[in-house]
Amino acid sequence: MEFWVSLTDQIDTVMYTYLLVFLLIIAGAYFSVRTKFVQFRYFKDMFTVLTEKKHVDGHDAVSSFQALMVSTASRVGTGNIAGVATAIATGGPGAVFWMWVMSMIGAASAFVESTLAQIWKVRGEDGEFRGGPAYYIEQALGMRWLGVVFAVSLILCFAVGFNGLQAYNLASSFEYFVPNFATSGVPFVIATLVTVFTAMIIFGGVKRIGVLTSFIVPVMALTYLGFGLVLTVTHLSDVPAVFALIFASAFDFNSIFGGFAGSVVVIGIKRGLFSNEAGMGSAPNAAASASVSHPAKQGLAQTLSVFIDTAVICTCSAMIILLFYVNGAPGDLNGMPLVQAAVQNAVGEAGIYVITFAIVAFAFSSIIGNYFYAESNLKFIKNNRILLLVFRCCCCVAVFFGATSSFNLAWNLADIFMGIEAIINIFVILILGKWAFAALEDYSAQKKKGLDPVFEASRIEGLPETQCWATPREKLDHMEHVGASEAAKKVADGFLRE
Template identity: 65%
Template sequence: MDFNAWLVDVTGEIDGFMYTYILLILLVAVGVYFTIRTKGVQIRFIKDMFKQLTEKKHVEGERSISSFQALMVSTASRVGTGNIAGVATAIATGGPGAVFWMWLMALVGAASAFVESTLAQIWKVRGIDGEFRGGPAYYIHQALGSHKLGVLFSVLLILCFAFGFNGLQAFNACSALEYYIPDYATNGVAAAAGLALVVFTAGVIFGGSKRISVITSIIVPVMAIAYIAIALWTTISNITWLPAVFGLMFESAFDFQSIFGGFAGSVVMLGIKRGLYSNEAGMGSAPNAAATASVSHPVKQGLVQSLSVYIDTLLICTCSAMMVLVFYVQDPAAAAGLNGMPLVQMAVNNAVGPIGIHFITFAIFMFAYSSLIGNYFYAESNFRFIKNDSKTALVIFRLACLAVIFYGAVNSFDLAWNLADIFMGLMAIMNLIAILLLGKWALAALKDYSEQRAAGKDPVFLADSIPGLPKTECWHLEEVKDFGEAPVKEYFEEAVDVEVDKA
């Protein structure tokens, strides 16, 4: 065994141990804890999640973005090839019951997503062009008082998303061509496709956060709607098979003899993994997008990011699951020999014919591209945390990210992907500890939001109204006053009266 193969094996073992015995338990425990502490915020405020999607920007600026655009950026990163191939792999490896546990973990994880995204909004910062930035590095620095730990988190995120997962997404996008061109990797097609990805990505990332949000707010809804339409057609046209599908799913989900016979690789474990690692709830990635939204109250974006978890897992992943499970019950012999992307392609072929394979290929490419954009968005926000004042360094960073995309398109670099998983695991552990320490402030913000809603107001956040809240850069009286809308002006006037009374 050569040294590279040995490294791949060792990092794979570390990766597997970390995710199975440390991170998975921590993610579930934190999700359950915040579900209890928030009294099920991810269920109680579902109506508000949809309502906040239409909220306009409250602070105008050349590069400030709306709540909906921030949702699309985070969804772009969450929704990738894992929502298609990853779900099929979980079903093929663990059994159809993995889908049930995937759903359950989406409900639990949405509470963690709410807390981390609310914290990101509270401790966001304002850029010179009017844009907002934030995320775990920022609330670790400002609220916990450790710049060094913030930098460490940023470095881990950059290594994971910009130099790891973006290479993976580029490889997955280009490997979808293998169905049409078996030797695509050696005849120059992969290089050409990789170059095209680089050009399209460069055109977006050099335009800044505003252009990224605009592009993702177009690609994500269009591709999601098209993918959902195919899944609905598959489900409705095979509606007589649904009792068998759900029967197989629940029988597998509660096959306790199988579960406890090999828990680490069981249907429960694989379903939990797929749900949590697909929607990234609690991992510390989505807060980087949540912080960029211009909203009147941090909780509004926390609720929107909980909705993003549902879109990723309960909607997109379920679409993949339904297509695969219909194929499973109709032709179990054919399905049994397939895994990952080939399983999805044959499932769609079974439902709508050969045109379905072409659509899946296109969907993979577009979902991968949107993930490239979303992942880069996270990386740049954290790079700016480290080197905020250097435009030259930012250009070099962007070129390095593009080089990784091209390299990933033409090389299957297993070591880099194992390392990216490890970096994400370490990043997630840091974030989970941070939100456990800071969660009380998200709960205080939720209480403030709930009280204002109960009073019939459009909630507006004022940092000084939360006793003991660590210093924030935003959310002070002058900024609230500049929001400029009637309900906000009324709130500002009330806040001024309170300040006068205190004096």
């Protein structure tokens, strides 16, 4: 076991530090330039597109807002708390600055991959939309085998590795309250409850996942942000010192160039990129599920999700931790103990309850969001109801054992599998990015005419065949007049034939 942990740890380090970080930076910078910095130009539209109603009804169709919440649920996990603490403890406070920088650059990659997922999404038997890198690899590149490799790596990463780890983090958050936690029987009780609640959601289908995340994500985010805001306001005099600490560390020569692999820049970039997952190929699976009139709309919504994750949630965690830094010496604390010490130092024992709630909510929402990604990719490999039932049961087992175990090897394996899918996705979106640029130009042209953008695949010259974008604007307008239910039936009956 020690051998395999050591080996996978070395592979993980090389893959992320010397390959993936630079690939994601190059891709993000390239997409930022080619889209004329869409992440800033259309910042207002990122919010307006969320109010759009579903354009096609169906048992499992989800809205633009629900798709955003599913992706945000997966992005925003315990890493936004403990991960930020680790970045600060190992890289220095300046890591926060480089996290901000990479969220701004990576947002362009998020736009491109999510727009591509919308263009080549497919419609399922229950009216749900599915899509993601595996789907656009098969349809746009004609390489199903590569799509299957991507799908397998994502399933192993999210359904087994990351969900086991999120369940472990959720259960271990109660160690503070229970003496002799490991032998108390409490982990078994927590594991059972988490598994039951997970089963209730995932066996309810895509729509139930969308509804749950639409509720739990805003609640958990607002609660955590509210706590961070109160903490900041009550320590307002220390805020200038916090920002001074961040910028002094971010541009310190020794911090930047002293052992580059572990420098403040690399650690900040890694934590930022792998917290918001921009360009990694995971969020497009949620983006494809949205029923919208134009692919660029969900691309913009997913760009907003990157900002929510890094610029908002991670910044809140950083503020809580760095207020502790400027008021005392944290010593050798790292990860969750550092967060708990920071909270206890600021508000006393009561703050521990808020942090525990945040960990539980963040971990559970990530379990549901991660499952959603895995299910979409399983259906890409083979869409079979019996296989799906077995898969859902296996996912529940992974959650149960994750909550009662420690997963050092699983963590490394999950990172490696995610690295494989990320490498595949980056090269693919660099090849297919021109179609996302074309969709953005089409969106911009219609906006300039004062129209609500509607996408028709036939308007994009040379675009590889799509399944869901043949309905012209005139038909969509007519559908709104004849009524949603009647229109939905007509579209559902003839969608693929068109």
